[in-house]
Amino acid sequence: MAKRIPDLLGALAAAYPAARTELVFHSPFELLVATMLSAQTTDRQVNRVTPLLFARYPTPEALAAADPEVLAGEIAGVGLNRTKARHLVSAAQRLAAVFHGQVPPRLEDLLTLPGVGRKTAKVVLANAFGIPGLAVDTHVFRVARRLGLSAGRTPLEVEKDLEAQIPPTAWTATHHRLIQHGRRVCRARNPRCASCPLGAYCLFRTRPEKSTD
Numbered sequence: 001m002a003k004r005i006p007d008l009l010g011a012l013a014a015a016y017p018a019a020r021t022e023l024v025f026h027s028p029f030e031l032l033v034a035t036m037l038s039a040q041t042t043d044r045q046v047n048r049v050t051p052l053l054f055a056r057y058p059t060p061e062a063l064a065a066a067d068p069e070v071l072a073g074e075i076a077g078v079g080l081n082r083t084k085a086r087h088l089v090s091a092a093q094r095l096a097a098v099f100h101g102q103v104p105p106r107l108e109d110l111l112t113l114p115g116v117g118r119k120t121a122k123v124v125l126a127n128a129f130g131i132p133g134l135a136v137d138t139h140v141f142r143v144a145r146r147l148g149l150s151a152g153r154t155p156l157e158v159e160k161d162l163e164a165q166i167p168p169t170a171w172t173a174t175h176h177r178l179i180q181h182g183r184r185v186c187r188a189r190n191p192r193c194a195s196c197p198l199g200a201y202c203l204f205r206t207r208p209e210k211s212t213d
Helices: 002-015 028-037 043-056 060-064 068-074 081-098 118-129 138-146 155-165 168-184
Strands: none
Touching (some): 002 168, 028 043, 028 118, 118 155, 138 155, 155 168
């Protein structure tokens, strides 16, 4: 396994050299909000909602004062909008009260925010603060298992397997590249195996598994 990691990472880099987050943001706070909104929603749809949202609530203090019911209507274009609205207001209130209105650059602190799990926290750390991390979303989870990088049954297990095998300097880029591969080629249903640039490394092609996504 270890011997093929460099080749696999090289193939990923060749296939997706410019992979990066597709969420539009200009501050750690904006990225935190956008990432929280992106659960079960496309980045494109989040980017349609956030410009007006950020104009109305440019700071944690402003968002902390929002009415969750009103906010739910303002983000109605994303899935689970009512739950996300409650989490956003509660997270903003904690940022204002505990972290002086700043998004903390520590995993342990981010995980204390309502509605923020490991995936969201690691996305923020990697993309807003440049702290290496390999966040595991549904695409990373699926592709990592299909490529034989992990047999983990939970995102945390897959995260640990990936970070144990891949150099920290490549964590963030690999995260983005696995997501791009999952979106474009290695889809949950009807994957494009015939045109896959990673076919030589894939276990799924020879031993298909029932998708759990």
